[in-house]
Amino acid sequence: MFADFGFGVLVITFLLSLYGISAALIGHFKKKQAWVESARLSMLLTFPLLTLGALTLIYLLVTNDFTVKFVYDVISFDMPLYLKITALWGGQSGSLLFWSWLMAAFATAVTLRKWDRDREFLPWVVIVSCVTIAFFLGLNIFFENPFAHFWVSVSGEIFPATFQPANARLVTLDEIGNGTGLNPLLRHPGMIIHPPMLYLGFVAFVIPFAFALAALVTGRTDDRWIRLTRRWTLIAWLFLSLGLVLGGRWAYDVLGWGGYWGWDPVEIAAFMPWLTGTAFLHSVMIQEKRGMLKHWNMILIILTYALVIFGTFLTRSGVLSSVHAFAQSAIGPSFFIFIGVTFVISVALLIYRWAELKSEGQMQSMFSREALFLLNNLLFMGILVVCFWGVISPLISELLTNQKVTVGPPYYERAAGPLFGALLLLMGIAPLSAWGHTTLKNLAAQSNLQLEKRYALAIARLLWKPAVPALLVLIGLFASGIRDIYALIGLTLAALTTSITAYEFWRAARARSRAQQENFFVALWRLAGRNRRRYGGYTIHLGVVLMALGIIGIEMFQTQTQKSMAVGENIQISGYTLRYDSLAQFPSEDGRQVTRAVLSVFDKNGALLGELHPRYDVYPSGEPMTIPGVRSTLADDLYVVLVNWEGVSEQTTPFKIYHNPLVNWLWLGAFVFIFGTLIAAWPDEERETIPAQARSTQAAFQPGD
């Protein structure tokens, strides 16, 4: 029985991770290296074992074994093979197994690194990772078993259970028939890669957290743990960012409401660890460079871990399901206890080591690089608090007043908008502060101004040149008739940040090309290669600015209209004219009943720009799906939805039309963003080879000794 085999694998992996925890504890406290090594090996095995478990479930999915409840819930005969495989994360219990599997991949990878210089961290990294894996496997084993069968009782009732109940027999395939099939909304490329990306981001953040706790327990509280996990953190952050963007793209393509982000608690649940993770990425640099913000970094990584689990909890437990369509489950309390216990232990450790994490320096000026980084952190925390309050306010108000009060998207936009704007400005100034430091020295000689004023002056000196294009942009926007104050501020800030960043690239590359007698572009390339982290970071910032452009465009300038049209009728929106040409109904290859409208798009002068094909598909199971027709350019998107085919009279068809300016920059910016992260995270050959060289020279000496 494959399903029983799969369940067995889960149980064995669960016991193995418990063993790993015990062995690591013994190894640490008895100072026995052999036990630690045994713990390492047991963690090494988690990934191969869970791969076996996941493959078993995939096998059951691919072979349509509907006697297994999970398979019955997420697939049907008519689904294509790739969807049957990706249905692994299409339901509650499967997605939990998937989570553990990815977690195990990172855990196993971390056991394979060179540990010689960081032996003391090893047992604690094993413990944190194994505790996390064991918790998620425990959920699978005790509450949500993806390998549970259907059974038939004596009275003929069909019900799911893990083990054979008394007087029941296994259901036969004939009795079950066809499975329910995956929700059509989830049958989309964006939905296929969005959950894995998000989960990868979630689980990868466990690794830096594990090292942070190891540092706290062992008392090796210098920045070693941060240097070790820098790349892990970047990768985790990249995956999490990708997951969020892909989720937005999926919503835009599939949900047919003209937007990409609805401030749904479930979305926010994934956004919150991203906020703390981003703050963490920035503030660790200050610890590395200046030895400051040590407590703060610990707090951030502890929060990130808690929010990762909390995010999984919100989406998986059904705590908010009174209004949100998410699966009900018994796993809620377990999550709650797990988050509470891990959080309390982490904070207790932090307090225990508080004195040892003393700052090595003190901040001098409000305009210094350190202070700007701290400000950036505070803004991220501010957005986090806004989000957290928004998510929990219904629960709190119900507790206090017995009246459930919630807040919608306007709350988030109004409260978080100014903070995002401030971050955008800060992103622009950030590169200047690096220069500010050196310019300060020059300035210091010739002036006896106060420190603050000198810093401010230094930044102002560097700011004015890049500020000119931004000012021109502002004038241009104003001249073109835009009067919305928030839009003007946002777009000007975007222009300012872009021009400062470009100026920074240009200035540094020109200096290098003069000094080294290199071609400008060669200089630019080598410059970025030498200081990947800085220039990768600036590239990420450029990506974010482009994304901000798209967000400002759709949030502030979106227009929409709706109309029931007869064939041949026109509708106007934002200078475009759409003509409704025809409507056709036909079955598709995979059994969907497709209703497809054809609309011609004309510009202001009446020139034909193209056709749009909004669709309304009904799956064999009766579930409908609305697929918008989109004409996408760099300037704007025309987004047409064929609404509600069912209740339409014969003569007219209702359409909903959105005009989304600039939204494409959101997706383009994401590519720049990924590129920048890859630059920053690319392995540094020089640094990695130093230990290797040291070892080889050692080896070379030995025979001669």
Place this chain on the structure above:
Amino acid sequence: MSQSPRIKFILGGLLILGAVIYLIASSTQANAQYFMTVDELQAKGASIVGKNVRISGAVLGDSIQYNPQSLTLQFTVAHVSGDNAEIEKNGGLAEVLHQAVVDTNRAHLQVVYNGPKPDLMRNEAQAIMTGKMGEDGIFYADELLLKCPTRYEQAVPEQSQQGN
């Protein structure tokens, strides 16, 4: 002026903290939505007119009237409990919705919504509406979400059936 730099950072931090608290408090005030059941809404009477309310109810299939020309949708919902535990106790959401529709003694609420009729608008669907109560006792919905619990066991983000 080399007063302790600490002071100015603490002041700066407090300033940001204050700004964040102000943003949260004022935005919550301005955008608060009250979750209510049909019973609770009708108990409030005139005091709730004009406030942002989020309400859920079971759709009565016979009451659905839709004008595709003007895109006006009218329907009536019956009271259902807002308490999850109670819903579970009474046999799950599908069963509770069915009971609500069948039971003629339940409180009913008339709803008007301007926009296309959502796909899931049918008998015994759960309608989650955001909008305001009019003085005429009719609920004017700005936003309409629908759930059909018998169909969807899977997680579906709420915008899936959203109309504006």
